Amino acid sequence: MKHAFADSAYYIALLNPRDSLHALAHAVSRDFRGQVTTSEYVLVELANHFSARENRTMFSQFLKTLKSQPELDIVPASQDLFHEGMRLYEDRADKDWSLTDCISFVLMARNGIQEVLTADHHFEQAGFSVLLKR
Numbered sequence: 001m002k003h004a005f006a007d008s009a010y011y012i013a014l015l016n017p018r019d020s021l022h023a024l025a026h027a028v029s030r031d032f033r034g035q036v037t038t039s040e041y042v043l044v045e046l047a048n049h050f051s052a053r054e055n056r057t058m059f060s061q062f063l064k065t066l067k068s069q070p071e072l073d074i075v076p077a078s079q080d081l082f083h084e085g086m087r088l089y090e091d092r093a094d095k096d097w098s099l100t101d102c103i104s105f106v107l108m109a110r111n112g113i114q115e116v117l118t119a120d121h122h123f124e125q126a127g128f129s130v131l132l133k134r
Contacts, residue, residue: 003115004037006116007120039104040076
């Protein structure tokens with residue numbers, strides 16, 4: 001079975017009709033068959049992105065929808081995952097990787113996930129296959 005990690009850039013593209021990757025994200029979402037993993041760290045990043053008053057209800061509804069999807073595994077935040085991500089963040093000072101990205105890389109490596117629902121080139125830099133390509 002196919003297994004991919006979902007990054008916040010993917011969810012932002014899905015939710016924002018003005019995003020340049022909106023149509024592609026919907027097409028990939030429609031065609032993807034398999035297990036998807038994301039993390040509470042990604043969801044925090046997503047909530048921060050949609051924190052404006054006019055977006056809060058939309059985000060809350062979207063989160064409820066995500067939580068109801070049996071093919072989605074949301075990995076809870078943990079002290080261990082945070083510290084491992086922080087270690088990678090510090091070790092790769094030559095990159096512009098966010099802490100959330102570093103935590104995602106750690107989580108993907110732990111679970112043997114190679115494909116990621118995103119267009120973020122940082123995942124490619126880290127050796128993963130990005131699924132949102134034009």
